[in-house]
Amino acid sequence: MSPIAEPTLVFVPGLRDHVAGHWQTLLAERLAQAGRAVRTVPPVEGNRLSLDVQVGNLAATLAPLDGPVLLVAHSAGAITTVHWAGRHRADVRGALLATPPDFETPLPEGYPTPAELADHGWTPVPRRPLPFPSVVAASADDPLAAPERVAGLARSWGSRLVELGAVGHLNPASGYGQWPLAEELIRTLEADSANAPLGSTPTGGHP
Template sequence: MSLTAPPTVVIVPGLRDHVPDHWQTILADKIANARTVPPLTDDRLSCDAQVAALEGVLSDISGPVVLAAHSAGVMTTVHWARRHRRPVEGALLAAPPDFDTPLPEGYPTQDALHANGWTPVPRTPLPFPSIVAASTNDPLADFARVAGLARVWGSRLVDLGPVGHLNPAAGYGEWPRAEELIRELVRASSDMTA
């Protein structure tokens, strides 16, 4: 029997994800022990500022943590993991964008991403278990390229099928699969420490 507290689920939104009908917002409202990285008002496009915001939330948590990241929040998470060594039970990395290829109009350019520290994208194994949940028709990333990221990060790849960018514009709202994948990470972590 384990006497450890359940992990705190830290929600790591992308650059546009602080909206009420996003699955991460709904998830944060459903889970009693959830914390969300707050939106930045300054330096919003800065990778360093986003990583610092994640570290700020994590530094206030004393127990186990599971990360639930979406879009640019995935990139924040992998950059954070390269710079910090706080123990993490696992990470759900949903719909990572491909910052190494041009994004659609209306998104940051390659030059802006590079100038703000997002590229090059870290390509080393993550120091914690992770699941990359990828869409086959994400406008921000080709599935094969995301599969390649999952491979170099040491993540289990989950093919979600054609779910767009897994956001309200693609019809997500509530995404119950997130809870299932988070439970899987928690179980795997419990099995490793048992």
């Protein structure tokens, strides 16, 4: 029996794109240096607030990859991932969805309004089960989403909910930086995929 291919880790940033001190950036760099196959969705060209542009950017990143992938998304990147899953197919073995924002409730000042998000395609946020295993990591004091709203999204997506405690929006403004739990959650998703029964289909295909 041939060994199961190790998935390429694809990092999906939020609307702020690449931040040097962000845990996604630091983890992607460290894993690449350790020999893992790593890709990061590049900065958006054009209208960053457009959902279609964001989903297309993720799809373009995945298209040339050969073999399984595991998605590592943060903030709006998690919502992009969920919208992508309703439109595209790929050999996705799992997704870590860290601190998804609640785009259906007004966000703090300085963020897009519900009307702007609706005009750009983000809402309504899909609430059908994802076609691959997923973990939603939720913060108890995220300024962009109340815990009960994130828990509701996790239930709708069929995701395992991991409560992180008070970690803000899990970004440099909240003190992260390194987030060691991310790698543990990635390993758990990889193990779940590797231990899937023969004949199962942990992919992005839809019935």
